Amino acid sequence: MSADQPKRLILNLFEMNCVSHITHGLWRLPDNNRHRFNDIGYWIELAKLLEDGGFDAVFLADVTGAYDTFRDGPETALREGLQIPSNDPLMVIPAMAAVTEHLGFGVTFSTSYEPPFSFARRLSTLDHLTNGRVGWNVVTSYLPNAARNFGLADEIPHDDRYRKADEYLDVLYKLWEGSWDDDAVIADRVGNVYTRPEGVRYINHVGEHFAVAGPHLCEPSPQRTPVIIQATASPAGVAFAGRHAEMVFTGGSTREQVSRGIESIKDAAELNGRPRDSIKVVVQAGIVVGRTLEEAEQKRLLFEQNASVEGRLAHASLPFDPTAHEPSVTVGQALAAEGKSEHPAASFLPVDVTVADFIRDFVASWEDQFFVCGTPETVADSIESWLDDDGIDGINLRQYHSFGTAQDFIELVVPELRRRGRLPQRRAADAAPRTLREVLFGGEARLQEPHIATRYRGGANLDSALLPLELGSRAPTG
Numbered sequence: 166m167s168a169d170q171p172k173r174l175i176l177n178l179f180e181m182n183c184v185s186h187i188t189h190g191l192w193r194l195p196d197n198n199r200h201r202f203n204d205i206g207y208w209i210e211l212a213k214l215l216e217d218g219g220f221d222a223v224f225l226a227d228v229t230g231a232y233d234t235f236r237d238g239p240e241t242a243l244r245e246g247l248q249i250p251s252n253d254p255l256m257v258i259p260a261m262a263a264v265t266e267h268l269g270f271g272v273t274f275s276t277s278y279e280p281p282f283s284f285a286r287r288l289s290t291l292d293h294l295t296n297g298r299v300g301w302n303v304v305t306s307y308l309p310n311a312a313r314n315f316g317l318a319d320e321i322p323h324d325d326r327y328r329k330a331d332e333y334l335d336v337l338y339k340l341w342e343g344s345w346d347d348d349a350v351i352a353d354r355v356g357n358v359y360t361r362p363e364g365v366r367y368i369n370h371v372g373e374h375f376a377v378a379g380p381h382l383c384e385p386s387p388q389r390t391p392v393i394i395q396a397t398a399s400p401a402g403v404a405f406a407g408r409h410a411e412m413v414f415t416g417g418s419t420r421e422q423v424s425r426g427i428e429s430i431k432d433a434a435e436l437n438g439r440p441r442d443s444i445k446v447v448v449q450a451g452i453v454v455g456r457t458l459e460e461a462e463q464k465r466l467l468f469e470q471n472a473s474v475e476g477r478l479a480h481a482s483l484p485f486d487p488t489a490h491e492p493s494v495t496v497g498q499a500l501a502a503e504g505k506s507e508h509p510a511a512s513f514l515p516v517d518v519t520v521a522d523f524i525r526d527f528v529a530s531w532e533d534q535f536f537v538c539g540t541p542e543t544v545a546d547s548i549e550s551w552l553d554d555d556g557i558d559g560i561n562l563r564q565y566h567s568f569g570t571a572q573d574f575i576e577l578v579v580p581e582l583r584r585r586g587r588l589p590q591r592r593a594a595d596a597a598p599r600t601l602r603e604v605l606f607g608g609e610a611r612l613q614e615p616h617i618a619t620r621y622r623g624g625a626n627l628d629s630a631l632l633p634l635e636l637g638s639r640a641p642t643g
């Protein structure tokens with residue numbers, strides 16, 4: 166990017182294969198389609214809308230357990246449709262890919278419970294079926310219930326999850342990058358040779374957590390390794406991102422906090438010999454836009470009035486119920502009354518504030534650094550400031566209404582951002598499709614050196630493992 170060219174916005178829609186992802190209570194709004202998540206038609210309509218409207222990607226969150234800490238059970242989550250029921254995010258991608266050519270797909274999958282071999286195959290399959298439009302949001306999972314769904318008594322400790330994830334990615338890189346040569350498949354009908362056997366190899370990985378022989382079952386896909394995405398702020402997570410991630414979700418309640426987070430991520434990339442701009446930084450953004458300020462404010466009011474505080478408390482896995490106490494009771498007293506003073510999460514709570522203030526602050530935290538309500542011009546001003554002053558590269562647009570949020574953004578904000586050179590102009594009908602990595606970085610479809618995955622190209626280094634990940638220090642919490 167030249168100095169006089171404005172920084173271009175990476176534009177993703179934040180989604181989940183469920184009724185209520187983050188804006189709890191709002192699925193009830195008129196014409197909201199969220200209850201249609203079981204219907205393949207929902208995903209097809211959404212994909213067409215986003216591609217036509219100029220979005221780069223749809224980002225699919227996922228969890229593999231129920232939110233059952235709040236009120237000691239899953240009842241609130243179930244009543245609210247809060248990420249339960251929820252379907253597999255990988256399965257809707259082929260439907261969306263079949264009706265689009267350019268839209269990217271960021272999909273979440275956890276490294277903590279299911280072994281890497283079959284996951285490598287699933288992602289390679291998706292990378293083939295989408296012509297290289299897949300990114301993977303690497304998570305290590307934070308729900309205690311998820312651990313119990315996969316045979317564990319409780320969550321794996323935080324930093325151990327990242328160590329395990331590091332080996333998980335090592336196995337995947339060996340399969341994706343090292344197991345097959347580009348010219349292994351020759352599809353020679355006359356000679357009856359589909360694959361030259363000498364172009365394919367076992368990986369024979371034996372590590373602390375995994376033993377995987379290979380060979381990978383898929384031939385090389387357009388990107389081989391999908392775009393590696395991650396959401397983190399902890400020292401261990403940032404160290405992991407420095408080694409692996411190409412796009413990181415971050416956030417913060419103040420400009421200083423955000424900029425510290427971004428700098429630490431870029432520092433971590435540099436520590437791994439990678440350029441600072443080899444990791445794109447994306448934040449979750451709340452945007453309420455109207456043709457006039459009054460129209461925008463009316464929408465915001467509608468969202469505020471219908472938002473479910475209980476849903477948000479359950480989503481935050483709060484170890485106590487602030488709504489069950491007199492407003493003047495302090496958080497500390499409420500915790501004690503519920504016998505939760507020693508709960509691991511209690512140490513993060515402001516024990517001296519009243520539950521009334523706690524709830525008020527909790528609700529207000531929704532409208533953080535990356536929230537704007539206004540006209541297309543004021544929204545575009547904010548986005549420009551996020552890009553230029555906060556140093557972010559893109560947004561994951563939070564949905565208050567499906568498909569209203571995306572439609573509003575496409576109709577009102579996209580044209581304004583295009584006028585300001587922050588989004589590419591409408592693509593020509595015959596524009597050649599690009600892989601997600603090319604869309605995000607403008608370079609090659611495949612990962613480039615010095616990314617650590619490239620060390621296995623052509624079968625090199627397969628008998629070695631990555632050096633142990635140097636994790637920063639952190640309090641030993643879950």
Ligand SMILES: Cc1cc2nc3c(=O)[nH]c(=O)nc-3n(C[C@H](O)[C@H](O)[C@H](O)COP(=O)(O)O)c2cc1C
Pocket residue numbers: 225226227228273303304305306307396397398399401402403414415416448449561
């Ligand atoms: C925008 C955003 C999206 C996330 N999506 C998911 C998700 O879909 N599934 C999940 O298990 N965790 C998700 N997380 C949580 C992260 O994976 C991670 O647990 C969290 O950011 C804390 O990481 P840290 O302990 O390294 O700081 C998300 C976090 C953020 C900020």
